[in-house]
Amino acid sequence: MIELAKHQLPLRSLATIHPGYPFRGKLPADKDGNAFVVQFRHLVVGEPLDDKDGQTLDRVTLPGRRRPDFLWPGDILFMARGTRNDAAVVKALPHNTVCTPNFFHLRLKPEAFNLMPEFLAWQLNHVDAQRYFAMCSQGSAAPSVTKTQLGDLPVVVPSPEQQKLMMKLVGAAQREQALLEQLIENRQRMTDAVARHILRPDTTTGK
Numbered sequence: 001m002i003e004l005a006k007h008q009l010p011l012r013s014l015a016t017i018h019p020g021y022p023f024r025g026k027l028p029a030d031k032d033g034n035a036f037v038v039q040f041r042h043l044v045v046g047e048p049l050d051d052k053d054g055q056t057l058d059r060v061t062l063p064g065r066r067r068p069d070f071l072w073p074g075d076i077l078f079m080a081r082g083t084r085n086d087a088a089v090v091k092a093l094p095h096n097t098v099c100t101p102n103f104f105h106l107r108l109k110p111e112a113f114n115l116m117p118e119f120l121a122w123q124l125n126h127v128d129a130q131r132y133f134a135m136c137s138q139g140s141a142a143p144s145v146t147k148t149q150l151g152d153l154p155v156v157v158p159s160p161e162q163q164k165l166m167m168k169l170v171g172a173a174q175r176e177q178a179l180l181e182q183l184i185e186n187r188q189r190m191t192d193a194v195a196r197h198i199l200r201p202d203t204t205t206g207k
Helices: 117-125 127-137 147-152 160-199 200-203
Strands: 008-010 015-019 035-038 058-060 076-079 085-091 098-101 104-106 155-157
Touching: 015 147, 058 147, 085 117, 098 155, 104 117, 117 127, 117 160, 160 200
Parallel strands: 035 098
Antiparallel strands: 008 155, 015 104, 035 058, 076 085, 076 104
16 A cells, blocks of 8 residues: 555545446447447547547447446546556546446546546646556556556645646646647658659659
8 A cells, every 4th residue: 555645545535436438348339339438540649539429439339237337427447457657637538438348437536526537637647656666567467557556646636726727737737738739740851852852853843
């Protein structure tokens, strides 16, 4: 058990933690299925799950009689298996959406009303938490984080004002990064065009 600082709480005291829907084997894709499913490839680090019409999701027919634990806005998905242990907030998905058992499905408890889901997801993706998850998987042939290990994670719960400020800074940094990447891409295209003109002048003049 991890020793917690006074301003920290174990994740299990702030959120319920459940594995995704228990699919077995390959997902049975069905364009007329009764549910949508989130898989690893649908998550982008730092971005919420926002697809209210299910355009990018997979559609399936849920097997068995188990009552599905559908995803709600504000829930968090955590990649529990593999080398990536990323988290993402559910912003908008079809009401009948589940996730695979490769995820842990987190839902904030009522007593955690002062914790923003976005801030918790950001903290799960932070380098400190990622270092902890890497330690959890050390020595394992198939890297994974268990429910107990995830529940033991120390979570800092600052004031709502500090959480909002942090998320504004994160959003600004993401926008700046996107702009820089676009500038780099534009510069590369310009460089390639000039290179073609210099190295292969005949092809640029149509001769």
